[in-house]
Amino acid sequence: MMNIAVAQSGGPTCAINASLVGVFREALKNPTIDAIFGSVNGIEGIIGNHLVDLKSMILTNDDMELLRQTPSTVLGSCRYKLPDHHSDETVYKKIANTLKQRNIGAFFYIGGNDSMDTVNKLSEYFRSIELDIKVIGIPKTIDNDLCITDHTPGFGSAAKYVAATMREITRDSTVYSIPSVTIVEIMGRHAGWLTASSAVLHAMGETAPHLVYVPEAEFSPESFLRDVRQEMSKHKAVIVAVSEGIEVPEGVQSGCVDNFGHKYLSGIGKYLEGLVRGEIGCKVRSIELNVMQRCSSHLCSKTDIDESEAIGAAGVRCALAGETGKVMVFRRAADVPYTIVIETADSADIANLEKFLPEKYINAAGNNIRDHALSYFLPLIQGELNLVMEHGVPKHFAIHESLLK
């Protein structure tokens, strides 16, 4: 008999709790696993020996379904990067102590790039001191920028929210008879996956988004203004999708000052809004989808949630098969009918690397997404969950605040 531990890390998504359910439900099936610990605030909970007993908190299948529908990380999160164990072993010793003391034979880390670095370093360290504790990474990020895997858990739900909301914004933007430009700022500092996914609307007969700017394509204010003018000659209401991370000449995001002398960040949307207002002079609005694009579980993708649970479960089977230092990944066997196979990759091949939008998805002008990219995005946003409602609002699974800290 052994115990296991699971933790969640990095920025929230709609699917991290589904992966937790996957680990939990698969572990319950296995008679060699006894306690299932949740680490509070990612790896910090292991370092500080702050673990909770998940079996005493997730009691029924209804609890698991509710948890699958609950956005963000029910166990909290962290942004913690392990040092190199050759130069500083202190924190590694704390981690090993907690895991040994609790008789934990396998640790599952649900997270993005940085978390896969933790998986890599921890598994290497355990090998170096010949400690038999398996470390397995379960990927997640709305940015979809992890290598090897076809896509990342959490991305499909974010893409579905962005597409649906972009369509609604398009309806909202076309009501008046005067010409207008609406700029929608979407998350993605280095990779334009989420912004590009908004082009799925083209498969539904929408002309919007009329312009799509991603960090992978070169951007200049001059060509942007030329693009907008050209689209305005064709459409009364021009809709622009833009990644927060596109590179602008002088670094707009370095801070503005409001009337009260308070400094604050100005996003790329506000910058482009200012450009259009100043240079074209038409009605213009910028909209930041902000954290809603990563936490709007009320419109999550069933495909994403189901896959996120499945990849968590596969992680448990992988550890029980004796593997360590692995990250679970999706391989797409086919677009039609959409078929996904879960495999493993070495954490060293994923940690700290980024995957960018392929050039072939971006049009020649660098201002929109080609139609043949849509078969990549469309399967990921399919299906809806039967939401559990409470007084007209989606209900969330709650672990009592006092247990978490």
Add this chain to the structure above:
Amino acid sequence: MMNIAVAQSGGPTCAINASLVGVFREALKNPTIDAIFGSVNGIEGIIGNHLVDLKSMILTNDDMELLRQTPSTVLGSCRYKLPDHHSDETVYKKIANTLKQRNIGAFFYIGGNDSMDTVNKLSEYFRSIELDIKVIGIPKTIDNDLCITDHTPGFGSAAKYVAATMREITRDSTVYSIPSVTIVEIMGRHAGWLTASSAVLHAMGETAPHLVYVPEAEFSPESFLRDVRQEMSKHKAVIVAVSEGIEVPEGVQSGCVDNFGHKYLSGIGKYLEGLVRGEIGCKVRSIELNVMQRCSSHLCSKTDIDESEAIGAAGVRCALAGETGKVMVFRRAADVPYTIVIETADSADIANLEKFLPEKYINAAGNNIRDHALSYFLPLIQGELNLVMEHGVPKHFAIHESLLK
């Protein structure tokens, strides 16, 4: 036999098209009504004789259901205020000409405050020239600030989106172990109804929103900072709901300048974010719900959509009964079980007036909503539609752009 005309006006909501369906479906039932015209871009379409034949566009019950789920105004909108007909009759003559030429015996105007002013002025003018054309107002606004009516069509859907999103933002904001403040800016220039509605989360065991600021209560930066500090002593992640229209000392919203010298508006959320960052120095984020709160039909309130259709239908019956210059209103017969009766009010008693949040709904400190107000808000956000999906995204009813202009 007579024809009728219907138009939509003012800012978009999720429920304006449902009211259009109400007018349309009720008119179909009546053998004395022949053509049902839609006026493009509100009253502008009547002035410019730009009408479309709705019977040739809305063909099936499925079309009507899809239209009920489609946000914004399918016939376009306008912001047009009629002059006094005693001082300038020109535009009135154009309107009368169009209506007479098309044999229109009743005109239904779906809109907010300004549109009810149009209903009032038009019906008075027609009386003064003894022209027998009925003019009936169907209210709509997410602001919920119309007098006499218990609430306005469109408000419930906006409130449901705000509450659900605020709950998701709360999950998103509580993941890290460090203290934080999250400020959510909600629409409402003069009336705090929509911001106040976010307090429905308290009925679901949420402590958030911890602070609620509405234009009806006095605001000062000093008491705001004191409030935030006090809530931070109780909660790791403090969630603040604030109306865009709260009055701040020097008028923050008068424009900022970004690094490129472009002027743009800074909302109240950014202002409060700057205050917290400057004076408290903790992690802080502001989120503007922007147009999503008025167009997110994917999470509309079934109660709101059904009532919006019903009040449109009641408008047709009212005109057929010989009334004019009336606005349809809701009277709440009971909170439990929630019971609404549709009645009429004189347009003169509604036009250009605003209804504010009653003082009894606001707590003594002016920084939150009292629990007894929740029985007002909760019935309005109940129920969900069975959304028609298309490739994973809610489908919308589309009238071809070329028909609209």
